[in-house]
Amino acid sequence: MEDLSTPITVNVAARPDALHILRVVAASAAALLQLPFDAVDEVRIAVDEAGVLLLASSPDADALQLEITTSDGSLLITIGTDAPTADWPRPVDRESWSWTVIQGLTLDPRFVSGDDGRPAIRFRTRPPVKTP
Amino acid sequence: MSEEDRAANDADGAVELFRRLPDEIVREELVERFLPLARHLARRFAGRGESVEDLIQVADLGLLNAIDRFDPDRGVQFTTFAAVTITGELKRHFRDRGWSVRVPRSLQESALLVHRTLETLWQDLGRSPTISEIAEGADLPEEAVIEAMDAIQAYSPASLDAVVSEDGTPMSETVGHADPSFEVAEGWASVAPALEKLPERERRILYLRFFRGMTQTEIAQEIGISQMHISRLIAQSLERVRREIRGPEAQERGASEAEADRR
Numbered sequence A: 001m002e003d004l005s006t007p008i009t010v011n012v013a014a015r016p017d018a019l020h021i022l023r024v025v026a027a028s029a030a031a032l033l034q035l036p037f038d039a040v041d042e043v044r045i046a047v048d049e050a051g052v053l054l055l056a057s058s059p060d061a062d063a064l065q066l067e068i069t070t071s072d073g074s075l076l077i078t079i080g081t082d083a084p085t086a087d088w089p090r091p092v093d094r095e096s097w098s099w100t101v102i103q104g105l106t107l108d109p110r111f112v113s114g115d116d117g118r119p120a121i122r123f124r125t126r127p128p129v130k131t132p
Numbered sequence B: 001m002s003e004e005d006r007a008a009n010d011a012d013g014a015v016e017l018f019r020r021l022p023d024e025i026v027r028e029e030l031v032e033r034f035l036p037l038a039r040h041l042a043r044r045f046a047g048r049g050e051s052v053e054d055l056i057q058v059a060d061l062g063l064l065n066a067i068d069r070f071d072p073d074r075g076v077q078f079t080t081f082a083a084v085t086i087t088g089e090l091k092r093h094f095r096d097r098g099w100s101v102r103v104p105r106s107l108q109e110s111a112l113l114v115h116r117t118l119e120t121l122w123q124d125l126g127r128s129p130t131i132s133e134i135a136e137g138a139d140l141p142e143e144a145v146i147e148a149m150d151a152i153q154a155y156s157p158a159s160l161d162a163v164v165s166e167d168g169t170p171m172s173e174t175v176g177h178a179d180p181s182f183e184v185a186e187g188w189a190s191v192a193p194a195l196e197k198l199p200e201r202e203r204r205i206l207y208l209r210f211f212r213g214m215t216q217t218e219i220a221q222e223i224g225i226s227q228m229h230i231s232r233l234i235a236q237s238l239e240r241v242r243r244e245i246r247g248p249e250a251q252e253r254g255a256s257e258a259e260a261d262r263r
Helices: A016-032 A037-057 A097-105 B003-008 B015-019 B024-044 B052-069 B078-096 B107-125 B131-138 B142-153 B192-196 B200-211 B216-223 B227-245 B247-262
Strands: A008-013 A063-071 A074-081 A107-113 A119-124
Touching (some): A008 A016, A016 A074, A016 B131, A037 A063, A037 A119, A037 B142, A074 A107, A097 B227, B015 B024, B052 B078, B107 B142, B107 B227, B131 B142, B192 B200, B192 B227, B200 B227
Antiparallel strands (some): A074 A119
């Protein structure tokens, strides 16, 4: 399977112990794209870090939302919360260890504000390495 | 077909009976003769969440289908044909219920299998295998491979205070020592003291991954250890840095989490 014709969306409780669900969903989507093990491994880590960052900066959130679409053989992953935040990202978010890790593992990572100023993080996975 | 072949293909003596079909009595004789085969196959699928009675019914139905569809002129022994048909029927039965037909395994078993398969494939292919390749190699469904990844890695930054504290280490302390490449990114510079505490090899792995942009496979080749090991060391190192930067109180909590993990 090369493409997700319909985006994947998952809502979970905004709690650290729900992050593993997002990890597994993202890893499954990466597996559909036939990404190699190491890339799938890193998608999981990046999703986890994004979740950690959002939970820390959005204490009023009830839900975390994960959305996954595909473009050019890579995944476009957006993770956000349902709690509007005026101040996003704060300097402390940009300086966080999680953000540093996300920047290292993904392409084009950015802080985005969704509807009503809901905070989100969006990034792309590395495209699969062409094998000879 | 030679006479010899003909005889070999009729080792179970079914052909003669088939030539006398569609006689009901002959059909019953065939059922009776091959029922033990169906029962035997049904029992091989026992213990996977379906009652043996149900499985036997499915297998019996498979046998009837096999009898109806068998062509004695195809040169295949009926026993072989029936076994394939009945097994197919049993597998379909499980599939229809959305269950995997594979032997159920515990998470630990799967994790071990995935680990071994990954190592082997990585060696054989010279690159990181895909999840479907691992699934095929380990004879596990893909979702089990992904679950096993979670189990193997156990990477879970459970802490919510993962941010660098504002009264954290001043930049001045980090400039001018250690590997200069670590200073290229501000984010990394601010955690340099934590990075300092990592073993040399782990620091090098993070450097190669995050600053040189090498893949895990390339790093594994460069350092001379397996990709699975690299994957674990990256996850562990990121976790260690995280623990380092979140203050003594959180570290205590981290220690008790680790304690809880061991239990």
